[in-house]
Amino acid sequence: MNTAGKAFLAAGVVTVAAVARRRRRTPAVQQADRWLVVTVNRSPDDVQSSLPDDLARWRDQIEISIRPATGDKGTELRAKPAGEVSHDDVRLALRKAKAVLEAGEVIQPDTAPTHPGPMGKVLQRVTSRAGGGGRL
Amino acid sequence: MKALCWEGINDVRVQDVPDPQLLNDQDMILKVRLSTVCGSDLHLLTGHIPFMQAGDVIGHEFMGEVVEVGPGVTRHRPGDRVVVCSFIACGRCWYCRNELYSLCDNTNTNPAITQHLWGADPGGIFGYSHAMGGFRGSHAEYVRVPFADHTAIPIPEAVDDMSALFTSDSAATGWMGADLGGVKQGDVVAVWGAGAVGQMAARAAQLLGAERVLLIDRFDYRLRQAESVFGVETINYAETSVGDALLEATGGRGPDVCIEAVGCEAHSTGPQYVYDQVKSKLKLETDRPIAVREAIYNCRKGGSVFVLGVFTGVVDKFPLGALMNKGLTVRGAQQHGQRYIPMLLDRIASGDLATNHLATHVMPLSEGARGYELFKKKEDECVRSVFRL
Numbered sequence: 001m002n003t004a005g006k007a008f009l010a011a012g013v014v015t016v017a018a019v020a021r022r023r024r025r026t027p028a029v030q031q032a033d034r035w036l037v038v039t040v041n042r043s044p045d046d047v048q049s050s051l052p053d054d055l056a057r058w059r060d061q062i063e064i065s066i067r068p069a070t071g072d073k074g075t076e077l078r079a080k081p082a083g084e085v086s087h088d089d090v091r092l093a094l095r096k097a098k099a100v101l102e103a104g105e106v107i108q109p110d111t112a113p114t115h116p117g118p119m120g121k122v123l124q125r126v127t128s129r130a131g132g133g134g135r136l
Numbered sequence: 137m138k139a140l141c142w143e144g145i146n147d148v149r150v151q152d153v154p155d156p157q158l159l160n161d162q163d164m165i166l167k168v169r170l171s172t173v174c175g176s177d178l179h180l181l182t183g184h185i186p187f188m189q190a191g192d193v194i195g196h197e198f199m200g201e202v203v204e205v206g207p208g209v210t211r212h213r214p215g216d217r218v219v220v221c222s223f224i225a226c227g228r229c230w231y232c233r234n235e236l237y238s239l240c241d242n243t244n245t246n247p248a249i250t251q252h253l254w255g256a257d258p259g260g261i262f263g264y265s266h267a268m269g270g271f272r273g274s275h276a277e278y279v280r281v282p283f284a285d286h287t288a289i290p291i292p293e294a295v296d297d298m299s300a301l302f303t304s305d306s307a308a309t310g311w312m313g314a315d316l317g318g319v320k321q322g323d324v325v326a327v328w329g330a331g332a333v334g335q336m337a338a339r340a341a342q343l344l345g346a347e348r349v350l351l352i353d354r355f356d357y358r359l360r361q362a363e364s365v366f367g368v369e370t371i372n373y374a375e376t377s378v379g380d381a382l383l384e385a386t387g388g389r390g391p392d393v394c395i396e397a398v399g400c401e402a403h404s405t406g407p408q409y410v411y412d413q414v415k416s417k418l419k420l421e422t423d424r425p426i427a428v429r430e431a432i433y434n435c436r437k438g439g440s441v442f443v444l445g446v447f448t449g450v451v452d453k454f455p456l457g458a459l460m461n462k463g464l465t466v467r468g469a470q471q472h473g474q475r476y477i478p479m480l481l482d483r484i485a486s487g488d489l490a491t492n493h494l495a496t497h498v499m500p501l502s503e504g505a506r507g508y509e510l511f512k513k514k515e516d517e518c519v520r521s522v523f524r525l
């Protein structure tokens with residue numbers, strides 16, 4: 001591997017670690033009071049009346065708030081875990097709900113290669129949860 | 137089916153992979169007819185983008201024939217001839233509605249990776265690593281096209297396959313650089329890089345009214361090609377001082393718009409090349425921004441610089457002082473193809489825009505590894521290798 005390859009591989013590993021770290025954080029400690037938010041390009045009424053199952057099924061374990069986004073950007077759909085549900089599950093549910101409300105469905109990933117190699121295996125572990133990690 | 141796969145750094149091979157399936161209602165399956173290499177693939181080959189798995193199918197600039205559509209596809213039917221944008225777009229999020237298609241909110245299946253790297257996730261792209269969604273690429277007999285109504289565009293009767301092919305990525309990218317770079321009537325525009333992307337940016341600048349367009353590279357065969365097809369002026373940076381040539385050409389002002397179409401593996405004849413190589417050895421930078429520095433330095437006061445070349449991480453010696461004190465506007469983007477492809481196809485049909493001269497090496501997919509070797513080393517006057525399936 002050339003040097004640039006190695007350097008960025010290092011960057012890749014750092015990112016992978018960041019994704020993993022994020023997941024380990026216990027919601028109760030660091031983020032208890034923070035809303036997780038996505039902006040949905042639909043009206044607040046549309047979002048209110050057709051909350052997708054991905055989010056609706058957590059209804060009794062999360063607080064939900066819906067408010068207009070600034071600058072005609074649609075609706076801010078906010079959720080805060082209240083029960084046992086993890087931040088990552090809520091984050092993923094919000095992202096899926098947004099996709100369903102905007103595009104009608106959640107895009108499915110293509111099937112992964114069968115012989116990913118050592119770095120590819122690490123990557124597969126990350127991508128198996130990279131839908132839920134992130135900075136919401 | 138057969139597909140060209142990334143198997144490791146500088147290692148691509150034709151492999152047997154499973155046929156793609158419809159996974160979403162809005163998917164379609166395309167039988168690929170033509171698929172071309174792109175400068176962006178070189179960043180995958182060299183390992184600049186480490187989010188690859190052995191066995192990933194690469195390729196993202198392509199056209200073909202629709203063979204199967206999901207129940208949610210309304211604009212395409214089996215038998216249709218379409219060009220597919222390299223970026224997958226849902227067509228309905230805020231970014232898509234504002235024609236910023238490569239920023240689509242709903243097409244990256246691994247958003248956490250780029251959210252951590254860059255602060256937010258751009259859209260998904262075919263065959264371009266798991267950071268960009270992990271979608272299988274187009275150097276294959278068949279490919280699944282998600283959100284087909286918004287990602288694929290019908291090809292008009294009057295446009296041949298090869299000409300249409302390049303609207304998928306390189307022509308749309310070049311056009312975007314000139315358009316969002318703000319090229320106006322009477323401007324002088326300088327373009328770094330005479331590959332397909334740079335040539336298309338140069339032609340777009342002409343069509344948007346630029347009075348003079350100067351294309352910069354070190355490969356004479358590429359400069360000569362652009363000179364003869366588009367009548368642009370050229371500067372060979374291995375023989376001439378780019379700064380001096382640009383000052384002379386612009387009455388001492390510098391170009392109004394500078395478009396960078398080189399990317400993170402830029403080359404240079406000067407000491408900064410060594411500097412950047414040492415920096416990357418020490419892991420202090422991931423990308424070599426040589427042409428970006430030059431564009432910012434040489435741009436006129438108050439001018440605009442557009443970065444089309446792909447960068448992945450951090451760079452060093454970024455001329456922030458020049459940017460600030462000269463009052464420049466610097467922008468960059470992955471291409472918003474859906475915004476330009478229909479117009480580009482019309483321009484090809486009307487004879488305004490030539491693209492098929494870019495296909496210097498047409499070969500079967502079985503010669504994929506050779507195609508990349510020629511393209512990477514710029515051998516045998518290669519501008520683009522195109523795989524015919």
Ligand SMILES: NC(=O)c1ccc[n+]([C@@H]2O[C@H](COP(=O)([O-])OP(=O)(O)OC[C@H]3O[C@@H](n4cnc5c(N)ncnc54)[C@H](O)[C@@H]3O)[C@@H](O)[C@H]2O)c1
Pocket residue numbers: 174175176177178179305306309328329330331332333334352353354355358373397398399400401402403404426427443444445446469470471472519
């Ligand atoms: N923004 C987007 O959406 C998008 C889309 C496609 C390609 N790209 C990027 O555009 C860039 C060009 O792609 P391409 O297919 O034309 O690649 P290419 O490899 O065919 O062309 C790049 C050219 O840049 C020249 N070059 C290298 N260093 C230079 C320098 N210092 N000054 C001037 N020229 C220099 C090379 O000699 C080469 O001719 C790549 O970085 C690619 O990743 C971006």
Ligand SMILES: [Zn+2]
Pocket residue numbers: 174175176177196197222305306
């Ligand atoms: Zn490309």
Ligand SMILES: [Zn+2]
Pocket residue numbers: 225226227228229230231232233239240241242
């Ligand atoms: Zn979108």
